[in-house]
Amino acid sequence: MEWLIEPFALGFQQRALAGGLISAIMASMVGVWLVLRGMSFFGDAFAHGILPGIAVAMILDVSPAVGAAAAVVVMVLLIEWIHRTTPLHADTGIGLLFVAMMALGVVIISTSSSYSGSLTGILFGDALGVTPDTLRGMIIPAIIVLVASVVMYRPLLALAFSQSKAQSLGMRPKLIHALLLVLIAAAVIVGFRSVGTMLVFGLLIGPPATASLLSRTVPQMFAWSLLISVFSVWAGLLLSFHLGTAGSATMALVPIVLFFLVLALRQLVRSLRRPAARLQPQAAEPAAASDAGPPAPSDLHGHYDEHDSVESASAPLAEARGLVLAYGQHTAVDESSFSLRQGEVTTIIGPNGSGKSTLLHALAGLTAPRSGSLRVLGGKPSESWKKVAYVMQTVEVPTGIPLTVREVVAMGRYSRLGWFRPFSGADRRRVQWALDELEIGDLADRHLAELSGGQRQRVYVAQALAQDHTVLLLDEPLTGLDITSARTIDRIIHSEQAHDHSVVMTTHDLEESRASDHVLLVAGRVLASGPPAQVLTRRNLEIAYGLGALHRDSDAVPEVLPDPGGDDLP
Numbered sequence: 001m002e003w004l005i006e007p008f009a010l011g012f013q014q015r016a017l018a019g020g021l022i023s024a025i026m027a028s029m030v031g032v033w034l035v036l037r038g039m040s041f042f043g044d045a046f047a048h049g050i051l052p053g054i055a056v057a058m059i060l061d062v063s064p065a066v067g068a069a070a071a072v073v074v075m076v077l078l079i080e081w082i083h084r085t086t087p088l089h090a091d092t093g094i095g096l097l098f099v100a101m102m103a104l105g106v107v108i109i110s111t112s113s114s115y116s117g118s119l120t121g122i123l124f125g126d127a128l129g130v131t132p133d134t135l136r137g138m139i140i141p142a143i144i145v146l147v148a149s150v151v152m153y154r155p156l157l158a159l160a161f162s163q164s165k166a167q168s169l170g171m172r173p174k175l176i177h178a179l180l181l182v183l184i185a186a187a188v189i190v191g192f193r194s195v196g197t198m199l200v201f202g203l204l205i206g207p208p209a210t211a212s213l214l215s216r217t218v219p220q221m222f223a224w225s226l227l228i229s230v231f232s233v234w235a236g237l238l239l240s241f242h243l244g245t246a247g248s249a250t251m252a253l254v255p256i257v258l259f260f261l262v263l264a265l266r267q268l269v270r271s272l273r274r275p276a277a278r279l280q281p282q283a284a285e286p287a288a289a290s291d292a293g294p295p296a297p298s299d300l301h302g303h304y305d306e307h308d309s310v311e312s313a314s315a316p317l318a319e320a321r322g323l324v325l326a327y328g329q330h331t332a333v334d335e336s337s338f339s340l341r342q343g344e345v346t347t348i349i350g351p352n353g354s355g356k357s358t359l360l361h362a363l364a365g366l367t368a369p370r371s372g373s374l375r376v377l378g379g380k381p382s383e384s385w386k387k388v389a390y391v392m393q394t395v396e397v398p399t400g401i402p403l404t405v406r407e408v409v410a411m412g413r414y415s416r417l418g419w420f421r422p423f424s425g426a427d428r429r430r431v432q433w434a435l436d437e438l439e440i441g442d443l444a445d446r447h448l449a450e451l452s453g454g455q456r457q458r459v460y461v462a463q464a465l466a467q468d469h470t471v472l473l474l475d476e477p478l479t480g481l482d483i484t485s486a487r488t489i490d491r492i493i494h495s496e497q498a499h500d501h502s503v504v505m506t507t508h509d510l511e512e513s514r515a516s517d518h519v520l521l522v523a524g525r526v527l528a529s530g531p532p533a534q535v536l537t538r539r540n541l542e543i544a545y546g547l548g549a550l551h552r553d554s555d556a557v558p559e560v561l562p563d564p565g566g567d568d569l570p
């Protein structure tokens with residue numbers, strides 16, 4: 001017992017513990033988002049990049065926190081500049097700044113007379129030198145960081161899942177990303193006083209990384225991260241006292257050692273379980289968690305049909321005039337004009353790279369027109385997000401996020417609930433209904449990363465159905481699906497139409513396009529827009545896909561039809 005109490009008997013030891021705990025709690029909460037978003041290197045760069053700011057602050061005799069904050073701003077601006085103006089990957093910019101800021105800091109400090117002492121203090125902290133004033137200065141930023149990490153849970157989770165999805169759900173991903181950077185900066189600036197700029201990174205990444213090995217859900221990850229960080233500080237100080245090692249370094253080392261211990265244990269348990277699992281029959285999949293059953297149709301459809309179809313009923317679904325869509329210097333869709341009606345199934349068809357996804361992205365309000373105009377439901381596309389559910393072609397599966405299928409589908413409700421409003425019974429019923437519609441109720445408790453590509457595609461469609469919407473945008477929804485999955489999606493498209501919803505989908509399948517109400521044929525611009533019989537003519541398709549692309553004896557493509565609507569190409 002004495003062994004446990006002795007290291008914390010004196011005032012400076014207690015302050016070291018308090019300072020370490022505050023730093024660790026802050027870092028472990030923010031660190032969860034860093035790990036989930038795969039931004040650990042960014043955190044590392046922050047932790048080292050504040051060095052010149054602190055060095056200058058020391059020379060000018062101002063608060064090191066002010067200098068550190070200024071250094072963070074400079075670093076973020078320069079990283080953003082590199083990212084926006086060069087094709088270099090983000091981590092190259094981060095790496096450049098990481099080294100530059102660190103070296104600059106050392107250069108500045110080397111001009112002072114107490115060079116090595118100052119450098120050691122900044123880099124490795126001085127846990128035992130934490131003063132009551134320092135502690136007081138740490139408390140308010142710590143509370144702000146803690147509260148913000150929890151308050152921004154939904155937007156940060158949506159952002160970790162997919163930036164485009166977060167935007168289409170109205171979660172303001174750019175603002176959230178900027179706020180996350182502020183939180184990281186605050187955690188690093190506050191933490192460096194007790195654990196140093198170099199070691200604060202250990203507390204930022206170590207506990208969340210270890211927590212990710214132990215958690216099935218994100219809230220569990222927060223709880224583990226917090227627990228591990230608190231344990232690391234306590235155990236680090238205890239060990240450093242008895243072993244006579246540096247306090248800050250020992251504190252930073254504990255969570256990393258824990259990570260490898262947990263990893264090794266996990267692998268051991270898995271390898272021991274494997275032979276046993278082979279001998280036993282497979283456990284049944286957890287049942288879909290809807291004992292209450294799907295909501296009554298009146299409950300469900302009254303809930304989402306009436307809600308959305310009122311104000312937009314008279315406006316066309318989409319109206320484009322001279323629309324140009326571009327990525328930097330590259331024009332993806334050149335001057336195009338078309339009009340889409342509500343309540344119809346529209347297919348967008350064209351060769352690879354012809355601009356189909358870009359067009360869908362623009363309809364979802366995720367890509368602004370370079371020139372010309374595009375209206376969706378009578379307003380700007382970026383303002384119609386509450387009524388538009390978008391299933392993207394490729395969502396990079398964030399394998400590191402412990403998200404279950406049910407949680408991914410529930411994310412669709414964020415567009416209605418915003419950052420704070422709690423899930424009601426009706427919201428939960430809607431989520432369950434979406435799972436049932438896509439026949440993935442039995443996968444509800446599985447992790448997204450454990451699913452096949454086709455199963456994931458169903459989850460993303462369920463996520464869109466869970467969202468209140470009158471417009472469903474689908475980017476190649478049938479690609480890679482087996483017959484049963486394709487039929488399910490097909491049934492959903494028809495059921496959407498039966499509820500007066502509009503569906504716009506991209507496809508490479510001529511038959512699918514022929515079965516739709518309206519077709520946009522694209523090849524670098526919208527070549528033709530109208531009913532399939534007028535648009536999908538041999539001549540139009542030959543122009544879109546290149547002369548000679550179509551076989552003479554192809555039965556699938558009719559000869560050019562008379563074109564009363566004038567949609568056949570000149």
Ligand SMILES: Nc1ncnc2c1ncn2[C@@H]1O[C@H](COP(=O)(O)OP(=O)(O)OP(=O)(O)O)[C@@H](O)[C@H]1O
Pocket residue numbers: 327330331332350351352353354355356357358359
């Ligand atoms: N993020 C991007 N940055 C730069 N160019 C892009 C980007 N995304 C797409 N493009 C380019 O824009 C053009 C249209 O791309 P888009 O993805 O819309 O085509 P698509 O018709 O959907 O193709 P596919 O059938 O292969 O899915 C292509 O030339 C593509 O290279």
